[in-house]
Amino acid sequence: MPLKKLLGSKATRSLTVVSVLNEAKRAFTRGKRTRGVLLLGVAVLAWKWTMLGLAAQGILKLLRGGRTSSASPS
Numbered sequence: 001m002p003l004k005k006l007l008g009s010k011a012t013r014s015l016t017v018v019s020v021l022n023e024a025k026r027a028f029t030r031g032k033r034t035r036g037v038l039l040l041g042v043a044v045l046a047w048k049w050t051m052l053g054l055a056a057q058g059i060l061k062l063l064r065g066g067r068t069s070s071a072s073p074s
Helices: 002-008 010-029 033-046 050-063
Strands: none
Touching: 010 033, 010 050, 033 050
């Protein structure tokens, strides 16, 4: 299964963990400590379960209303 191989690769796992850690840093910077702590936990688990990290990022995007994280609120 090519998809399973891709999601299980070390490069994909590393990229997912770094991305989730970046989201945690962004949450702490914006004063959202609870979200930041939860994302730190997700980052630890994302090394083993890549889909968990990808799902968390998708949920964050939905919570932001589809905005990208770099967009500033009006």
